[in-house]
Amino acid sequence: MFQKKLQSYEDHILKLITEQHSREIIGCIQEKPKSAIQISEEIGVILSMIYRRLHKFEKYDLVKITFQITDEGKKSYYYQSKIDEINASYDKGNFQINLVLNQI
Numbered sequence: 809m810f811q812k813k814l815q816s817y818e819d820h821i822l823k824l825i826t827e828q829h830s831r832e833i834i835g836c837i838q839e840k841p842k843s844a845i846q847i848s849e850e851i852g853v854i855l856s857m858i859y860r861r862l863h864k865f866e867k868y869d870l871v872k873i874t875f876q877i878t879d880e881g882k883k884s885y886y887y888q889s890k891i892d893e894i895n896a897s898y899d900k901g902n903f904q905i906n907l908v909l910n911q912i
Contacts, residue, residue, distance in 0.1 A: 817868070818905040824864055825894055829853055833861050834889045841874060841886035862887055872912050888912055
């Protein structure tokens with residue numbers, strides 16, 4: 809099986825957004841920020857998987873991260889997708905990704 813080595817930012821984004829759990833997470837946090845625990849419970853995916861995807865989204869600046877200090881003095885992080893729309897096109901072996909970002 810032939811597998812192309814990813815080179816560009818677009819290739820990495822394309823790989824990330826084609827993963828089912830990534831799309832579920834994006835949909836879950838598109839309207840309002842949620843904690844990783846809330847995301848995990850809402851879409852039924854283990855917490856470690858949620859954190860791995862959120863870190864990838866952060867790496868490509870696709871999530872806004874905020875935090876609140878709890879009554880116990882701990883930071884509680886909340887994630888919101890910056891992605892509003894994803895458009896992909898393919899022409900002669902080349903993919904092009906156009907991300908439309910939220911105004912958050």
